[in-house]
Amino acid sequence: MNIAVLGTGVVGQALADRLSGLGHQVFMGTRNVADSLAKTEADRMGNPPIGTWLKEHPKVQLVTFKEAVDKGGKLIVFAMNGQVAKECLHAVGEQLLNGKILIDISNPLDFSKGFPPTLFVSNTESLSEQIQNQYPTLKVVKTLNTMSNPVMVNPKLIEGDHSVFVSGNDTAAKAKVTDLLKSFGWEERNILDLGDITTARGTEMILPLWLRLYSKFQTPFFNFSIKRAQL
Amino acid sequence: MNIAVLGTGVVGQALADRLSGLGHQVFMGTRNVADSLAKTEADRMGNPPIGTWLKEHPKVQLVTFKEAVDKGGKLIVFAMNGQVAKECLHAVGEQLLNGKILIDISNPLDFSKGFPPTLFVSNTESLSEQIQNQYPTLKVVKTLNTMSNPVMVNPKLIEGDHSVFVSGNDTAAKAKVTDLLKSFGWEERNILDLGDITTARGTEMILPLWLRLYSKFQTPFFNFSIKRAQL
Numbered sequence: 521m522n523i524a525v526l527g528t529g530v531v532g533q534a535l536a537d538r539l540s541g542l543g544h545q546v547f548m549g550t551r552n553v554a555d556s557l558a559k560t561e562a563d564r565m566g567n568p569p570i571g572t573w574l575k576e577h578p579k580v581q582l583v584t585f586k587e588a589v590d591k592g593g594k595l596i597v598f599a600m601n602g603q604v605a606k607e608c609l610h611a612v613g614e615q616l617l618n619g620k621i622l623i624d625i626s627n628p629l630d631f632s633k634g635f636p637p638t639l640f641v642s643n644t645e646s647l648s649e650q651i652q653n654q655y656p657t658l659k660v661v662k663t664l665n666t667m668s669n670p671v672m673v674n675p676k677l678i679e680g681d682h683s684v685f686v687s688g689n690d691t692a693a694k695a696k697v698t699d700l701l702k703s704f705g706w707e708e709r710n711i712l713d714l715g716d717i718t719t720a721r722g723t724e725m726i727l728p729l730w731l732r733l734y735s736k737f738q739t740p741f742f743n744f745s746i747k748r749a750q751l
Numbered sequence: 752m753n754i755a756v757l758g759t760g761v762v763g764q765a766l767a768d769r770l771s772g773l774g775h776q777v778f779m780g781t782r783n784v785a786d787s788l789a790k791t792e793a794d795r796m797g798n799p800p801i802g803t804w805l806k807e808h809p810k811v812q813l814v815t816f817k818e819a820v821d822k823g824g825k826l827i828v829f830a831m832n833g834q835v836a837k838e839c840l841h842a843v844g845e846q847l848l849n850g851k852i853l854i855d856i857s858n859p860l861d862f863s864k865g866f867p868p869t870l871f872v873s874n875t876e877s878l879s880e881q882i883q884n885q886y887p888t889l890k891v892v893k894t895l896n897t898m899s900n901p902v903m904v905n906p907k908l909i910e911g912d913h914s915v916f917v918s919g920n921d922t923a924a925k926a927k928v929t930d931l932l933k934s935f936g937w938e939e940r941n942i943l944d945l946g947d948i949t950t951a952r953g954t955e956m957i958l959p960l961w962l963r964l965y966s967k968f969q970t971p972f973f974n975f976s977i978k979r980a981q982l
Contacts, residue, residue: 642956643869671980682978685960714963722960725873729916729953732945733977741980746964747913749972 524549524592526585526608527600528556528570529563531625531669535597536580538673542703546580549588551611556582585611595621595696602626602647603640609651617658621693623700624648624720625664625672627727636731639724648687648720659693661686662720663701666730668740675705675743682745685712687719712746755780755823757816757839758831759787759801760794762856762900766828767811769904773934777811780819782842787813816842826852826927833857833878834871840882848889852924854931855879855951856895856903858958867962870955879918879951890924892917893951894932897961899971906936906974913976916943918950943977 525536526549536546550556550570559569567573574582581591589596589612596617600608605626609617628647629637641647648662663686664672671677675684684706688694694713701711714722726744734740756767757780767777781787781801790800798804805813812822820827820843827848831839836857840848859878860868872878879893894917895903902908906915915937919925925944932942945953957975965971 638874642874643959678978678980680978682976712964712967714960714967719963722957722963725956725959726953728874728956729945732950732953733943736943736945737979739980743978745913745976745978747909747911747974747976748968749909749970 521545521595522547522591522593524588524596526588526596526598528573528582529600530565530567531672532597532599533567533570533573534669534673535599535625537577538704539597540577540579547588547592548580548582549585549592549608550582551585551608553582553584586613586616589616589620594619595623595700597623598626600626602628603630605647605651606654609655614655614657617655619657619659621659621661621690621696622651622655623664623697624651624660624662627665627724629727636728636735639727642721642725644721646718646720646724648717648724652689652717659688659690660717661688661690661693661697662717662723663687663697666723666726667743671741671743673704675707675710677741678743680745681707681710682743683710683712685714685719685723687714687717687723689716710745752776752826753778753822753824755819755827757819757827757829759804759813760831761796761798762903763828763830764798764801764804765900765904766830766856768808769935770828771808771810778819778823779811779813780816780823780839781813782816782839784813784815817844817847820847820851825850826854826931828854829857831857833859834861836878836882837885840886845886845888848886850888850890852890852892852921852927853882853886854895854928855882855891855893858896858955860958867959867966870958873952873956875952877949877951877955879948879955883920883948890919890921891948892919892921892924892928893948893954894918894928897954897957898974902972902974904935906938906941908972909974911976912938912941913974914941914943916945916950916954918945918948918954920947941976
């Protein structure tokens with residue numbers, strides 16, 4: 521199917537690569553196509569500029585945020601830093617967002633005071649709820665935000681059972697997202713539907729622990745697993 | 752050894768029972784001994800009053816907070832709701848706390864607006880840091896706050912590997928607490944030292960997710976497990 525992936529960074533690239541590999545037509549959205557293509561340097565993590573990446577992914581089309589959502593069918597993946605979520609969705613506009621599914625894999629991280637970042641919304645609200653409240657006809661599904669991007673799209677990188685959480689108000693939208701997760705390799709038993717979109721508070725709030733574990737392990741190849749007693 | 756357990760609720764009871772069973776002399780601290788013993792009704796979770804519990808645990812001595820710490824040797828377990836932490840430690844007094852280890856298993860939960868509770872401190876600070884800042888000579892070690900009390904003291908209730916986190920500024924204090932965790936049955940590989948006491952923000956902030964999982968599973972017999980890739 522046609523899918524919009526908003527964001528050209530490593531998370532957007534990982535999602536676009538995987539979705540494209542699964543046969544979907546990906547429209548990758550960016551603020552300004554010419555500006556994105558004009559970049560010639562690797563990012564601070566050593567990842568190549570998007571122009572280079574696109575040459576290796578000729579099936580992925582780079583377009584504006586708005587065009588990506590317009591052409592991307594019913595599914596939008598928001599794969600940017602949480603701080604630009606509102607700007608990005610504003611650029612798309614309410615009319616185009618109406619009735620679509622937004623897979624929100626972003627986190628409300630504020631790096632303005634260095635590492636570790638704090639959350640710019642938490643505890644009594646989540647970024648996903650803010651987006652949902654601003655666009656009531658958009659079907660926001662929070663998922664995949666609790667792990668690094670290689671694990672998101674290839675859970676088998678980590679042996680055995682580990683968990684991905686799903687939050688959202690729309691049952692049909694969550695079912696569609698769950699199917700997509702399964703196509704990435706997630707086992708149904710490890711996809712944990714937490715309930716409505718307010719449960720995204722919980723998954724956004726584990727980021728501080730994730731970041732400390734990342735510092736400890738010095739690798740992003742780990743994930744949370746919920747283990748239950750066999751009573 | 753002698754150990755002070757502050758709190759007579761289910762968490763305090765679970766810790767006191769386990770520590771006493773391991774041969775330690777437990778001094779259980781409460782606000783007012785006569786008031787605690789005068790209770791004749793089960794709590795809202797159906798747990799018997801502390802007087803009944805004490806009859807089944809004749810080796811455990813119920814005393815005031817202050818007396819518990821005075822007699823409890825170098826180790827204090829704070830096993831009450833986070834909201835009363837400052838009041839309780841104030842009742843003990845800085846002089847008696849000086850140089851001791853405080854195992855903080857509490858969480859800054861605010862139930863004043865119902866379920867799910869919010870955190871009364873989070874994101875830029877944690878309850879453990881507040882306690883550490885207020886009593887600089889106390890060695891605060893945050894641990895065990897990310898699971899239900901039966902799992903805390905008997906990790907084998909859940910099969911396989913699952914995790915307990917440790918945060919604190921004092922390396923020797925963390926080593927002592929780690930030994931205690933091992934005596935409960937925790938495997939060394941599953942005891943994750945996150946670093947200094949500021950890392951308690953991360954473990955306190957996963958409580959909202961824990962509570963949503965508790966609602967989903969309708970059982971407290973689960974735990975977080977950190978799974979790493981075998982690269």
